[in-house]
Amino acid sequence: MIDQNGQDPTGSAPRPPGQHPRRGPTILQRAVTCLKTHPGQAFCASCLSSLLGLQPSAGHNVMPKLEGYGIVSVRHDACSRCGRRRLVASTK
Numbered sequence: 037m038i039d040q041n042g043q044d045p046t047g048s049a050p051r052p053p054g055q056h057p058r059r060g061p062t063i064l065q066r067a068v069t070c071l072k073t074h075p076g077q078a079f080c081a082s083c084l085s086s087l088l089g090l091q092p093s094a095g096h097n098v099m100p101k102l103e104g105y106g107i108v109s110v111r112h113d114a115c116s117r118c119g120r121r122r123l124v125a126s127t128k
């Protein structure tokens with residue numbers, strides 16, 4: 037039996053049309069968007085990562101960058117999600 041006419045299952049499976057073929061928004065942009073959708077709430081790196089569906093390390097990496105983002109404030113406070121006092125980010 038010949039079984040090689042099918043498509044390569046491991047090959048480049050193109051995304052559905054309409055989605056950007058390249059990388060979407062950066063983690064930083066996604067984090068800012070996420071904070072905008074939760075106005076008045078502050079999230080620690082772990083919870084922010086969780087909301088974005090990312091590894092916790094991604095949130096920790098993005099925290100210092102968020103501080104330089106105009107509309108975001110980073111400070112030590114209680115996280116709105118887990119309640120722990122730690123470095124949190126929120127929109128101003």
Ligand SMILES: [Zn+2]
Pocket residue numbers: 079080081082083084115116117118119120
């Ligand atoms: Zn948290």
